[in-house]
Amino acid sequence: MKGPSDGLSVFGSASGFVSLVAQTRGAFSGTFRSALRRLAIGAPVRVFAIRGVDPPADPALLHLRDGVIVLDSPRSATILLIAGSVPEALREAVKHVHDEMAHPRATVRWVSDPAEERVDHQAQYNVSFSDLTSLIETLRRVQNDLVTGARSSEDDELPGTTRTAWRGVGPYGHGGAGMTGGTPYGRPMAERAPDRDALQLDQLPLRIGPYFMAFPAGLVLDIELQGDVVQDVAVSAEPVSPLRPVFAAAINDPVSVAVLERARAEDHLRWLAHALRVHGLAALGNRTLKLAVQVDADETGIESSVAELKAITHDVGRSGALWWSARGVGLLSRDAMAGRGLGPTARASGVRDDARIDEPAYQALGFEPIVNAAAEVAAKTASSDTNGGDTSARWRLLLAEAAQSLDLAARANGARAWGHGVVECPRGRATAREAPEPQLYAMLPDLLRGMEWGDAVTTVVSLNLGEGGDVRAVQPWAAAEKVRQSAEQAMKNENASDMSGMAGMTHTQHQAE
Amino acid sequence: MFALGGAFTVFVAGILAWLAMRWVGDVLSPVASTDAERVPFTGGYEPAVHAWSRYHVRYYAMALLFLAFDMEMVFMYPWAMVFMREGVTALVEMLMFIVILVLGILYAWREGAFRWA
Amino acid sequence: MTVWPGVVIPMLLTVVFLCAAIYATAVLDTILGRAVTRGPRRALRMQTFRMRDVLEQPLRTSALLLLQQRTLTERPDAGAWMLAPALLGASAATATALVPFSARAATLDVSSGIVYFGAAMALVMIAVYLEGWSPNSPFPLIGGYRFVAQALSYEMPLALVLIAAALPAESLAVGAIVRSQAGLWNVIRQPLGLPIYLIASIGLAFWGPLALPGGEDLAGGVRAELSGVTLLLWRAAHLVVVVAVSAMGAAIFLGGWLGPWIPGPVWMMLKTIALIVVILASGHTLARVRLEWFVLVAWTILIPAALVDVFASGVLVLWGTSRCC
Numbered sequence: 001m002k003g004p005s006d007g008l009s010v011f012g013s014a015s016g017f018v019s020l021v022a023q024t025r026g027a028f029s030g031t032f033r034s035a036l037r038r039l040a041i042g043a044p045v046r047v048f049a050i051r052g053v054d055p056p057a058d059p060a061l062l063h064l065r066d067g068v069i070v071l072d073s074p075r076s077a078t079i080l081l082i083a084g085s086v087p088e089a090l091r092e093a094v095k096h097v098h099d100e101m102a103h104p105r106a107t108v109r110w111v112s113d114p115a116e117e118r119v120d121h122q123a124q125y126n127v128s129f130s131d132l133t134s135l136i137e138t139l140r141r142v143q144n145d146l147v148t149g150a151r152s153s154e155d156d157e158l159p160g161t162t163r164t165a166w167r168g169v170g171p172y173g174h175g176g177a178g179m180t181g182g183t184p185y186g187r188p189m190a191e192r193a194p195d196r197d198a199l200q201l202d203q204l205p206l207r208i209g210p211y212f213m214a215f216p217a218g219l220v221l222d223i224e225l226q227g228d229v230v231q232d233v234a235v236s237a238e239p240v241s242p243l244r245p246v247f248a249a250a251i252n253d254p255v256s257v258a259v260l261e262r263a264r265a266e267d268h269l270r271w272l273a274h275a276l277r278v279h280g281l282a283a284l285g286n287r288t289l290k291l292a293v294q295v296d297a298d299e300t301g302i303e304s305s306v307a308e309l310k311a312i313t314h315d316v317g318r319s320g321a322l323w324w325s326a327r328g329v330g331l332l333s334r335d336a337m338a339g340r341g342l343g344p345t346a347r348a349s350g351v352r353d354d355a356r357i358d359e360p361a362y363q364a365l366g367f368e369p370i371v372n373a374a375a376e377v378a379a380k381t382a383s384s385d386t387n388g389g390d391t392s393a394r395w396r397l398l399l400a401e402a403a404q405s406l407d408l409a410a411r412a413n414g415a416r417a418w419g420h421g422v423v424e425c426p427r428g429r430a431t432a433r434e435a436p437e438p439q440l441y442a443m444l445p446d447l448l449r450g451m452e453w454g455d456a457v458t459t460v461v462s463l464n465l466g467e468g469g470d471v472r473a474v475q476p477w478a479a480a481e482k483v484r485q486s487a488e489q490a491m492k493n494e495n496a497s498d499m500s501g502m503a504g505m506t507h508t509q510h511q512a513e
Numbered sequence: 514m515f516a517l518g519g520a521f522t523v524f525v526a527g528i529l530a531w532l533a534m535r536w537v538g539d540v541l542s543p544v545a546s547t548d549a550e551r552v553p554f555t556g557g558y559e560p561a562v563h564a565w566s567r568y569h570v571r572y573y574a575m576a577l578l579f580l581a582f583d584m585e586m587v588f589m590y591p592w593a594m595v596f597m598r599e600g601v602t603a604l605v606e607m608l609m610f611i612v613i614l615v616l617g618i619l620y621a622w623r624e625g626a627f628r629w630a
Numbered sequence: 631m632t633v634w635p636g637v638v639i640p641m642l643l644t645v646v647f648l649c650a651a652i653y654a655t656a657v658l659d660t661i662l663g664r665a666v667t668r669g670p671r672r673a674l675r676m677q678t679f680r681m682r683d684v685l686e687q688p689l690r691t692s693a694l695l696l697l698q699q700r701t702l703t704e705r706p707d708a709g710a711w712m713l714a715p716a717l718l719g720a721s722a723a724t725a726t727a728l729v730p731f732s733a734r735a736a737t738l739d740v741s742s743g744i745v746y747f748g749a750a751m752a753l754v755m756i757a758v759y760l761e762g763w764s765p766n767s768p769f770p771l772i773g774g775y776r777f778v779a780q781a782l783s784y785e786m787p788l789a790l791v792l793i794a795a796a797l798p799a800e801s802l803a804v805g806a807i808v809r810s811q812a813g814l815w816n817v818i819r820q821p822l823g824l825p826i827y828l829i830a831s832i833g834l835a836f837w838g839p840l841a842l843p844g845g846e847d848l849a850g851g852v853r854a855e856l857s858g859v860t861l862l863l864w865r866a867a868h869l870v871v872v873v874a875v876s877a878m879g880a881a882i883f884l885g886g887w888l889g890p891w892i893p894g895p896v897w898m899m900l901k902t903i904a905l906i907v908v909i910l911a912s913g914h915t916l917a918r919v920r921l922e923w924f925v926l927v928a929w930t931i932l933i934p935a936a937l938v939d940v941f942a943s944g945v946l947v948l949w950g951t952s953r954c955c
Contacts, residue, residue, distance in 0.1 A: 029541055032541065037693075046694070066683065092558075093556070100701070188563070189562055190563070190567075191562075207555060207561070225768070226569050227568055227571050280845065280913070280918035283667045283914040308669065325920060452920075454920060458847070477561070523724045530645075534859065542858060546702040553855060565766055568775055576782055579783075589793050595800075597797070618933065621929075622930060
C-alpha cells in the first residue's frame with residue numbers, strides 16, 4: 001500500500017517505472033540516432049532510377065560510379081531519380097513507385113532544361129546537369145539532408161485508398177463476403193484456371209509494370225502466371241526507343257562510316273552490359289559499359305578497345321552466361337525472322353538480312369554480315385531443334401558484331417554512307433517512318449507463352465528492344481477488371497443468400513409465436 | 514550432454530539477437546505505413562489479387578524423389594560411423610542400397626521429373 | 631557447472647568472430663567486384679580501390695539502413711516476416727559454432743556435428759521460403775518457391791560428401807574429421823569432395839550463380855520488399871551463411887587447424903577466408919543458372935559424383951586397414 005508520497009516509491013510504482021524506461025529509451029535512441037546520422041552521412045546514395053523521355057544522359061551510367069547504388073526495387077531506395085520527363089500515360093505508375101519507397105525519401109528530376117518541365121509534380125529538386133559528377137554531388141547532398149533531417153521526407157503522391165470500403169466490414173473485418181473471408185485491402189484472392197498437368201490451380205494475373213529493371217523503361221506486360229510459368233502474355237504498353245542521333249541523321253544525309261560503326265559498337269555493348277547485369281554478372285556488365293563509354297568517347301584509340309573487347313568476350317564465354325543461362329532459351333525460328341529487317345536478332349537466327357550489304361561504302365570495305373551459321377545449316381537440314389537462334393546465339397552475335405564494327409571503324413578512312421532514306425541501325429533496318437521494334441513486340445506474346453518466368457526475362461533482355469522511355473498509351477488491364485467484377489458478383493450473391501436466410505428466420509419466428 | 518543444450522542455446526540466442534536488432538531498428542525509425550505505401554512492387558501498378566495462392570509447385574515429383582534420398586541419408590550417417598569396423602560387408606550392403614535408389618533417379622529422369630516448364 | 635568459461639565466453643567469441651567475419655566478407659566482396667570491373671591488368675594496383683572508402687562503406691550503409699523505415703506490404707504474414715531473417719541468421723550462427731577453431735576450442739563440441747550441419751541446412755531452406763512467402767507479393771513468392779527447388783537439389787550432394795569425409799574419421803564429429811586429416815588433407819585424398827562441396831554450398835548460401843531466390847530477374851526477389859532494418863538483418867544473415875559454409879569446408883576438406891609454423895586458429899582463419907574468397911569470386915565471374923538446368927545437373931551429375939566419392943573413399947579406407955583386397 002505504498003503511496004506516491006513514500007520516498008522510495010518513485011521506483012516502486014508502476015507508472016514511474018514505465019516512464020523511467022521510456023525516458024531511458026528516448027535518451028538512448030536520441031544519442032544513438034545522432035551517432036548513426038553522423039555515420040550515415042557518407043553512405044553510398046541509394047537510387048531507384050526511372051528513365052523518361054529525352055534524359056540528359058543514360059542513367060545506366062550511374063552503375064559505373066562508386067558513390068551511388070542503383071537498386072532493383074524502390075523499397076530500400078532513398079532517392080527517386082527521374083531522368084528526362086515522364087510521359088503522360090505513365091504518371092500514375094511513377095506515383096506508385098514513389099509511394100513504395102521507404103521514408104526518408106526524395107525525388108530528383110534530371111532534365112535537359114528546367115524550363116521544359118511539364119509534369120504537375122511538386123518537385124523540390126530540378127537539376128539540369130549534363131555531366132554525371134554534378135548529378136552525383138546533388139544526389140549525395142539530398143541524401144545527406146534527408147539523413148540529418150535538414151530536409152523532410154516527401155509525402156505520398158496518391159491518396160490513401162480509392163478502393164471500396166473493406167476495413168471493419170463483415171464478420172472478420174476484411175470486407176465480408178466470399179468464400180475466402182473477404183477482400184483485405186480491397187483485393188480478392190486468385191482464381192483457378194486449367195493447367196497443363198490436367199490440374200486446376202490458382203493463376204495470378206500480374207501487371208509487370210513500366211519500371212521493372214530488366215525490361216526497357218515503359219514496357220508493361222499483362223501476364224497470367226501459374227506457379228512460375230507464364231500462361232498468357234499481352235503487351236499493354238510498347239515503349240518507343242528513339243534512334244541514336246547519328247543513325248537518325250544518317251537516314252537523310254550521308255554520315256561518316258567510322259562514326260556510325262563506333263556508335264553501333266557502343267549500342268551493342270550497352271545492351272550486352274544490361275543483359276549481363278540481369279544475369280547476375282554486375283561486375284562484368286560494368287566492365288562492358290566502361291568499354292562502351294570508351295568507344296563512344298574515342299579518346300584512347302581503337303586498338304585498346306579491340307583488345308579489351310576480346311578480353312571481355314573471353315570472360316563472357318567462361319562465365320557460363322552463354323551456356324547454362326541462355327542455351328535453348330527463346331528460340332526464334334529462321335522463318336519467323338526472314339525478310340523483316342530485324343537486324344542482329346534476325347542474323348542470329350540464320351537470316352542473312354543486313355542493309356549494309358547494299359551500301360557501296362561497306363562493299364568497298366569488304367563487309368560481310370555475321371550470320372549464325374549453325375542456324376543456316378540446320379534450316380537446310382530441316383532440323384527443328386536448332387532451326388533458329390536462341391539467346392546464346394544472339395549474345396554471341398552481339399559480341400562478334402561489336403568487334404566487326406570496331407574493325408570497320410578503324411579501316412573506314414573517311415568513307416561516307418547512307419542518306420537515301422534507310423539505315424541499318426543497331427536494332428534493325430530503320431526508315432524515317434518505321435522502326436524495327438514494333439514487330440518484336442508483336443511477336444512477344446507467342447514467344448513468351450509457356451516459358452518459365454526467368455526464361456521469359458532472359459528472352460526479353462536478349463531481344464534488342466532499346467532502352468525505352470516514351471510510351472504512347474497503356475491499354476486497360478482486362479484481367480484485373482474481370483477479377484474485380486467476379487469478386488463483386490460473389491459479394492452480391494452472398495448478400496442475396498443472407499437476405500433469403502433472414503427472411504426464412506423471421507418466417508419461422510412468426511410461426512412459432 | 515551439454516552439447517545438445519549448447520546448440521539449442523546458440524540457436525535461441527541467435528534468434529533473440531536478430532529480433533533485438535529489429536526492435537532497435539523500430540525504435541530508431543518508427544513504422545507507420547499508409548495504404549499507398551503498402552502496395553507490393555510489381556513495376557508501378559497495383560496488383561489485382563493477393564499473391565498468396567495455391568502456387569503450382571511443378572517440381573513435386575522431384576520433391577518425392579528427395580524424400581527417398583533423405584531417408585537414405587539418414588541411414589548413411591550411422592553407417593559412416595561403423596564402416597571401418599564392419600569392413601567390406603558394410604561397403605557392399607550400402608552399395609546395393611544405393612544402386613536401387615540410383616535406379617529411382619534414372620526412372621524419374623526418364624519420366625520427366627526434372628523437366629517442368 | 632561454471633557458467634563463464636563454459637557458456638558465455640565461447641558465445642561471446644562466436645559473436646565477435648561473426649561480426650568481424652561478416653564485415654570482412656562484405657569488404658572482400660566489394661574489392662573483388664571492383665577487381666573484376668577493372669579487368670586483370672589494372673586490378674592489382676591497390677591504390678585504385680580507395681581502401682578507406684571500401685572499409686567504411688559497410689558501416690555507413692548499415693547506419694543508413696538503420697535510419698530508414700521498415701516498409702510494410704498489404705496483409706503480410708507479420709510473425710513469419712519477423713522470424714525469417716532471425717531463423718536464417720540463427721541457423722547459420724549455429725552452423726558456424728559447430729566448427730572447431732583449434733584442438734581445444736569449440737563453441738559446440740557435439741559428437742555428430744555434420745548431422746547438426748544438415749539440420750541447419752534445412753532450416754536455411756525454411757527461412758528463405760518464409761522470407762518469400764511472408765510479404766504477400768509476387769516477386770518474393772516466386773523467389774521463395776525457386777529456392778525450395780534449389781535446396782532440395784543441393785542437399786543430397788552436400789550431405790553425401792560430408793559423409794564421405796566422416797568415413798576415415800569413424801565419427802561424425804567435426805573435430806574428429808579434422809584430426810583424421812593429420813596425415814593428408816581431405817582435399818587431396820578425396821578429390822571429388824571439395825568441388826562438390828563448393829557447388830552445393832554456393833547453393834546453400836544462394837550466392838552468385840545460384841542466387842535464384844534473390845535474382846535480378848525478380849527485381850531482387852526475396853529482398854524486393856525489404857527495406858531499413860529488415861534489409862540489413864537479411865543481408866547480415868546471408869553473409870553469416872557464407873561464413874558458415876566456408877568455415878565448415880575449411881575444417882572438413884582443408885585440414886582445419888592443422889598446419890605447421892603458425893598457431894591453429896590462424897590457420898583456420900586463413901583457410902576460411904580462402905573459401906570465402908572462392909565463393910565471392912564465383913558471384914562476380916559466373917552467371918546465374920537456370921533453375922531447371924541446375925536441378926537436372928544436381929540430380930544426374932552431382933549426386934552420382936558424390937556417391938562415387940563416398941564409395942571410393944570407403945574402398946580407400948578399407949585398403950588402408952587391409953580389410954579388403
